[in-house]
Amino acid sequence: MKRTKQEAINFAVFRLPALSVNEGVARAAVAAFCAQMAPTATELSDIKCAVSEAVTNCVVHAYRERAGHFTVTVLLFPDRRVRIAVRDRGCGIPDVKKAREPLFTTDAAGERSGMGFTVMESFMDKLTVRSVPGRGTLVVMEKQFGGGAKRT
């Protein structure tokens, strides 16, 4: 079956310094932007969690002690779908498959649960992660509002 590529009906781009205070800023900004799609409270809270995970990874892992930025792009599609991309230009992930496993963390000393990617995967419908060591990481997540097929 041919799936025609849809154009976004609205989009937003947020670029923020990788400071921990911006974790809350980023998830609130994305939630405010998604509100125009009239999501349910549960859909909105799932999105906030997923964005918080992706952004926290930029703050904690991508730049470590160094300064840097991350960019969050939100695209809204006419079939009530949202796509969120979180991009950093940090250290990258050498083995993405391994990093996505539940409980995997490279920061055991920091009280991490290693569940960030698992949360993104369970709370969204689709997750893709692209990363180049030394160049950065791109996390793209999608969610269908209102009765979309959900894999749990």
Next chain:
Amino acid sequence: MIHTDYHWEIREREGLLVVRLAGEIDHHNAVRLRGDVDELLLGKRPRRLVLDLSRVDFMDSAGVGFLMGRYRLMQELGGVLAVKSPTPRVEKMLRLCGMERFMEIETDRKETER
């Protein structure tokens, strides 16, 4: 000034310490929350620590890391940790991360404290 979006209240009774947290538990807030809670724990050394999550309206995996850290500290101190009254959203996060294997999760369906 960097603001910290949580606050708390405590209640205690022979060996029991109940801390009611309010606000958002993410990586940003967990750093200070951890320092505050641990100071309280090391000072009071309760046998049972109950973290009341009824007023916590947001928690991500950093909050789960915070709970696991307190679970380990309570074990070292010879006590136990329980969490109480999470909202359905917070409970979803706790169950996804398998927290019920480490700590009792008291939901409002059976109110035991107070």
